[in-house]
Structure formats: C-alpha cells, structure tokens
Amino acid sequence: xxxxxxxxxxxxxxxxxxxxxxxxxxxxxxxxxxxxxxxxxxxxxxxxxxxxxxxxxxxxxxxxxxxxxxxxxxxxxxxxxxxxxxxxxxxxxxxxxxxxxxxxxxxxxxxxxxxxxxxxxxxxxxxxxxxxxxxxxxxxxxxxxxxxxxxxxxxxxxxxxxxxxxxxxxxxxxxxxxxxxxxxxxxxxxx
Numbered sequence: 667x668x669x670x671x672x673x674x675x676x677x678x679x680x681x682x683x684x685x686x687x688x689x690x691x692x693x694x695x696x697x698x699x700x701x702x703x704x705x706x707x708x709x710x711x712x713x714x715x716x717x718x719x720x721x722x723x724x725x726x727x728x729x730x731x732x733x734x735x736x737x738x739x740x741x742x743x744x745x746x747x748x749x750x751x752x753x754x755x756x757x758x759x760x761x762x763x764x765x766x767x768x769x770x771x772x773x774x775x776x777x778x779x780x781x782x783x784x785x786x787x788x789x790x791x792x793x794x795x796x797x798x799x800x801x802x803x804x805x806x807x808x809x810x811x812x813x814x815x816x817x818x819x820x821x822x823x824x825x826x827x828x829x830x831x832x833x834x835x836x837x838x839x840x841x842x843x844x845x846x847x848x849x850x851x852x853x854x855x856x857x
Contacts, residue, residue, distance in 0.1 A: 685809045686723055690733040690772075691799040698735055698768035701796040703789070705765030708742075708758040710784035715837035717779045719794070720853050723810070724846040730779075735771030735797045742766065748774055770794055770835070777857075779835055791841060792831025804829045810845045818844045823854025 691697055695705045721728040733755045736743060743766055744757040754774035758767060769783035770793055781789050795802035805812045819826040820842040821833060833841060838856040 686721075686728045688728075688731070688798060688800045688808065690731040690736075690738070691797075694733070694735055694737050694768065694797065695765055697797045697799055698765075698770075701768070701770070701793040703768050703770055703793060703797075706767055706769065706784070707761035707763070707765055709756065709767060709782040710769065711782055713781060713783040713786050713788075715781045715788070715835065716856070717781075717835040717837070717839040717841060718853075718856050719777045719779055719791075720840070720842040721777075721807075722842065722844045722849045725849045727849070729775050730772060730777045730798075732772055732775045734794070735768030736773075737762070737766040740764075740766035746773075748776075768797060770797060781835055788834040788836055790831060791833040791835060792829075794835070795831070802831055804831075807843055807845055815846055816844075818848070820844070820852050820854070823852060 698705045719730050721730060732753060736755045738755045740762045742758050742760060742762040743755050746754040746757065748754055752775050756773045769781060770789045771780050771782075772778065773780060779794055792802060800808050807817055810817060819830045822840050826833065830843065840853050840856050842853050844852065
C-alpha cells in the first residue's frame with residue numbers, strides 16, 4: 667500500500683495538464699523511473715499481459731500514441747509499419763546498449779498497453795499516465811477536471827468510481843475514460 671501511495675503522490679506532481687492530442691514524451695526512461703518502474707535493455711516476458719485503453723473527449727476517440735515507454739531513437743529499437751500505415755516500435759534485438767524500454771509501454775497507437783516484465787507484478791493505470799506525462803487523478807484527466815467537465819471511467823464496461831490511477835492493468839482488461847459527452851457505445855471487451 668505504501669508503494670501505491672508513493673505512486674499516487676508522484677502522479678499528482680509530474681504530468682502535464684494540457685489537452686489532447688497528447689504525444690509520446692521525449693524522455694521515456696526518466697518518466698519510466700518516475701512511474702517507479704525499471705527501464706530495461708530489452709523486453710521480458712515472464713509477465714506478459716495486455717490491457718486496452720480507450721479515451722474519449724466529447725464523444726470522439728483520442729489517440730493513445732505508439733512509443734510510450736520506449737526510447738524510439740535507440741538504435742536497437744525497430745520500427746514497424748501497421749497495415750493502416752501507422753508506425754510501431756519494439757522488437758529489440760540485440761538488446762540496447764543502455765536501458766531503452768519500460769516494462770509498461772505501447773508498441774502501436776492502437777490503445778494496447780503492454781506489460782512485458784521480468785517479475786510478476788501488475789502495473790497500474792496511474793503508472794502509464796505518468797509515462798505518458800498526462801495528468802490523471804480522481805478529478806482530472808489532462809486539463810479536464812470535474813465539476814467543469816464530466817469524467818467517467820469504465821473497466822470492462824462497468825462504471826469505476828475509485829481513483830483511476832489504482833486500476834490494475836490485467837490481461838484482456840478494457841478501460842474506457844470518457845470526458846464530456848459520451849460516445850454512442852462504451853467499450854466493454856478487449857478488442
């Protein structure tokens with residue numbers, strides 16, 4: 667519980683409060699450390715799980731960018747092109763000369779949050795938002811704050827009323843954050 671409390675304090679102080687689009691930050695390894703995660707020289711798969719994040723602002727989907735938690739400029743990090751033309755990052759081999767990837771990261775801009783870790787410990791949504799450098803707490807997402815803007819969080823289609831930073835990123839978990847007007851459909855299943 668102390669670790670989570672420390673994470674929540676860090677999460678309040680670090681992220682920016684701007685509005686979307688929120689790009690992948692330029693300092694991924696510093697943000698990985700700030701999120702209380704250990705940067706690595708390559709991906710591990712002892713714990714390999716995928717959660718999905720949908721973020722809606724006034725009914726429109728907001729992009730969760732590729733490369734969060736990855737030093738996309740490191741020579742060992744490969745670039746991949748998805749069928750839709752977007753670029754993804756990963757496939758680190760041989761390992762980077764210095765740490766270049768967080769155990770919590772995004773390969774593509776598809777909203778899939780990858781945990782590829784060498785220990786069995788689920789990450790939390792608050793850690794991802796610290797790595798993304800976007801403010802997240804019980805009242806705010808980026809520059810949007812209650813009560814001026816409605817904010818709702820859903821986990822597997824059910825309304826979540828706790829602090830969203832504490833949501834565990836378990837395998838096949840679908841998380842939807844809705845700011846302002848909701849979309850026509852709230853996602854409830856991992857795509």
